Amino acid sequence: MNKIKSRLIHLYRCRYIGRSTLKKLFLIDPTLQSIYDWDTLAWRSHLNFSLKQSIAIQEDLKSPLLIEEVQRDQKNYNVITILDNNYPATLYNIPDPPLVLYLKGNPQLLTHNSLSIIGTRFPSKFALPIMRKLIPPLVENNLTIVSGMARGVDGLAHEITMKTGGNTIAIIASGINYVYPPEHKELCTQLEMDHLVISEYSPNTPPRRFQFPERNRLISGLSFGTLIIEAKERSGSLITVEQALDQGREVFAVPGALHMETSKGCNRMIQEGATLVQNSLDILLEWESRKYSWEQFLIESDTERKRKVKDLFDKMQESI
Structure with missing residues (x-):
């Protein structure tokens, strides 16, 4: 299984191979071994790649530098794949779950019950x-706080949690070696030492625009619910809210003054059914009412993942 894991990580680092392509490759060959022998014609016939894409993938699969990088990353970082027993059960059943996660910090925090807190990068004085x-x-009440280490509300959520003596997880939109925004370098160091930083991108990946909404599905997916502190009517926070609803998670929102731009998103969410939050008890009561069903869901999710991994391993044995 370790060889399959290494192939999965390697393939995920190749140009033009994303999560949807990797899922197709698993269906073609559960061991991912024969794929290394494909020529450009095979890539084009199996997955309808262009000649340019097929050549690029072949180059990456045979690149000594990339192979060395992948091996080094597995030694230097905690790399979790969807095949591993410590893969977070919270993420397994979300639409488009991550196949590979890079971690710095305390991986045990992934087993904690958590709440995500998000909001504007430019919060008001309130x-x-x-x-x-x-x-x-x-x-x-033992809830780990999850956020995205962005400017504004995200950074404050991490800082207040740490000052309070709690645990916090940052899910970032770049590789874990690339601190963004740069002014959060000290915050990132604290998180890596005593808490947890997670990325689904290879360690030296810079932040790109599309990676932020892509990352947001993990922020909402890791927790039983998402709390919005402040958000404009059109903001990235509302993308996270939509993803939370798609994932069957709870959505909480703090109301704000009608004249404030940073309140319009929260007020609209409340109007559309989000739980209005006036104090922590509003969240904790909802958590207590859902705690048992949430924990049962996680057990069932992890059991399903392990069953599918076993099926994959059985198919691999049959192909030997």
């Missing part, structure tokens, strides 16, 4: 006191 009021009781 956001900080609101967060200082809401977060400590959540931490006291």
Whole structure:
């Protein structure tokens, strides 16, 4: 199984191979071994790649530098794949689950019950006191706080949680060696030392525009619910909310003044059915009512993942 894991990580690093392509490759060959012998014609016939794409993939598969990088990353970082027993059960059943995760910090935090907190990069003066009021009781009730280490609300969520003595997870939109935004370098170091930083991108990947909404599905997926502190009517936070709803997660929102741009997104979410949050108890009561069913869901999700991995291993044995 370790060889399949290494092939999965390697293939995921190749140009033009994403999650959907890898899923197709698993169906063609559960061991991923024969794919290394494909010529350009095979890539074109099996997956309808262009000649240019097929040549690029072949170059990457045979590149000594890339192979060395993949081996080095597996030694230097905690790399979890969907084949591993410690793959987070919370992410397995979301639409388009990550196949590979790179971690720095304490991986045990992935087993904790958590709440995601998101919001604008440019919070008003009201956001900080609101967060200082809401977060400590959540931490006291053993909820790990998940966010994206972005400017504004995300960074504040991590900082307040750490100052309160709680645990926090940052899911970032770049590789874990690329700190973004740059001013969060010290925050990132603290998170890596005592908490957890996660990325589905290879370690030296810079942040790209499309990676932010792609990352957001993991922020919402890792937790039982997502709390929005402040958000404009059109913002990345609302993309995360849509993903949370698609994933069957709870959505909480803090209401704000009608004249404030950063309140319009939250107010609209409440109007459309998000739980209005006036204090931490509004979240904790919802958590208590859902805790048993959530934990059962995680057990079932992990059992299903392990069954599918076993089926994959059985198919691999049959092909030998």
